[in-house]
Amino acid sequence: xxxxxxxxxxxxxxxxxxxxxxxxxxxxxxxxxxxxxxxxxxxxxxxxxxxxxxxxxxxxxxxxxxxxxxxxxxxxxxxxxxxxxxxxxxxxxxxxxxxxxxxxxxxxxxxxxxxxxxxxxxxxxxxxxxxxxxxxxxxxxxxxxxxxxxxxxxxxxxxxxxxxxxxxxxxxxxxxxxxxxxxxxxxxxxxxxxxxxxxxxxxxxxxxxxxxxxxxxxxxxxxxxxxxxxxxxxxxxxxxxxxxxxxxxxxx
Ligand code: ADP
Numbered sequence: 001x002x003x004x005x006x007x008x009x010x011x012x013x014x015x016x017x018x019x020x021x022x023x024x025x026x027x028x029x030x031x032x033x034x035x036x037x038x039x040x041x042x043x044x045x046x047x048x049x050x051x052x053x054x055x056x057x058x059x060x061x062x063x064x065x066x067x068x069x070x071x072x073x074x075x076x077x078x079x080x081x082x083x084x085x086x087x088x089x090x091x092x093x094x095x096x097x098x099x100x101x102x103x104x105x106x107x108x109x110x111x112x113x114x115x116x117x118x119x120x121x122x123x124x125x126x127x128x129x130x131x132x133x134x135x136x137x138x139x140x141x142x143x144x145x146x147x148x149x150x151x152x153x154x155x156x157x158x159x160x161x162x163x164x165x166x167x168x169x170x171x172x173x174x175x176x177x178x179x180x181x182x183x184x185x186x187x188x189x190x191x192x193x194x195x196x197x198x199x200x201x202x203x204x205x206x207x208x209x210x211x212x213x214x215x216x217x218x219x220x221x222x223x224x225x226x227x228x229x230x231x232x233x234x235x236x237x238x239x240x241x242x243x244x245x246x247x248x249x250x251x252x
Contacts, residue, residue, distance in 0.1 A: 023073050026206045030062035030069075037062075065204045068142070075135070076191070076208045085132060085219045090125040090242045093158040093169050099130075100137035101156070107142065111149040119158040124241035126169050132216045133239075139209040140173040140235050146203045147195075148177020151232055163238065168222070172236040179228045188226070189214045213237075 037055045046052045097117060101108075108115060126133075137156075144154045155174045160167060180188060184195035192207040210224075213235075217224050222239040 023069070023206050026204065027066060027069060029202070030065045030204060033062045034059050034066070069204065069206050072139075072206060072208050072212060075132075075212055079212065079215050079219075085216065086129045088127040088129055088220070091128045091130045091133070092125055093123050093171055093239075094119050096126075096128070096130065096133055096137055097156055097158060097171065099134045100141055103134070103138055104141045104145070107145045108154070111145045112152055113145065113149060114153050116153070116155040117157075118155070120160060123158055123160055123169055124167070126220075126239040127242045128220055128239065129216075133220065133237075136213040136216050136237060137171060137173070139213050140237075143209060144173065144175040144177065146205065147197050148175035148232060150178065151176025160241075161238070167241055168238040169241055170236050170238050172234060174232060174234040176232040179230050179233050180226070185226075185228060189224075 037058045040046070041052075041055055046055060097119070101115065101117070141154065141156075148154075153176045155172075157170070157172045157174070159170045159172075161170045162168075178197060181196060184193075184197075187193045188195060189210050190207075191211045193211075194205060194207040197203070214224050217237050217239070220239055222237060225236045225238065227234045227236075
């Protein structure tokens with residue numbers, strides 16, 4: 001027992017060190033860009049309205065990157081601290097898809113990504129914390145923008161599938177990007193793991209997005225699956241249907 005407890009304390013301490021190192025390193029990049037832009041503005045290095053707008057856009061983009069990373073880090077800390085996933089209510093998968101897409105609309109448009117949405121008829125509701133599940137889908141969509149924008153295509157499908165463990169509502173996100181390399185594939189759900197495409201091309205991130213998605217989906221008694229080829233990646237969230245009797249179901 002003592003050995004197990006000591007080992008657990010050691011790995012927790014290591015996780016905390018990795019956490020602090022990983023996060024502060026990644027936060028520094030957008031912060032530096034914001035500071036340089038602000039400094040140039042302060043020194044009056046802007047000659048016209050067009051240049052001022054460009055600086056404004058740079059600051060805006062990097063500030064949203066920064067707040068995404070902070071959000072992700074906070075969500076990770078909360079789950080790490082064992083906090084519950086909160087109140088579950090019956091939600092339609094369509095609602096989850098529409099809200100996630102609306103929140104990512106600007107990023108998808110900027111990256112010129114064509115979006116296809118297919119929602120099969122008669123999909124049962126799922127019991128979910130809508131905020132957390134929407135964030136999960138947003139993470140998958142944001143990853144397409146970050147790593148697979150070259151494919152300029154994203155498809156979101158909602159279907160009902162029969163698994164050995166029972167019926168599940170499947171929400172899948174497919175892209176036509178470079179896919180995930182075999183070296184990265186076994187690790188992408190590990191905390192702080194960043195694939196080669198992320199690190200090499202300086203795409204912002206702390207390597208917590210997929211860890212969070214997996215943990216949140218599992219806390220909803222669901223699972224996440226990923227298929228990959230050199231023609232793109234396909235992530236699927238599989239959630240158990242709502243257990244309420246149909247007459248008492250009410251979508252949000
Ligand atoms: P982050 O984006 O902060 O690196 P994630 O946990 O969201 O963290 O992703 C882990 C890694 O998985 C990324 O660094 C990237 O290499 C890879 N990845 C995730 N989604 C995709 C995708 N759609 N296409 C290619 N690679 C991806």
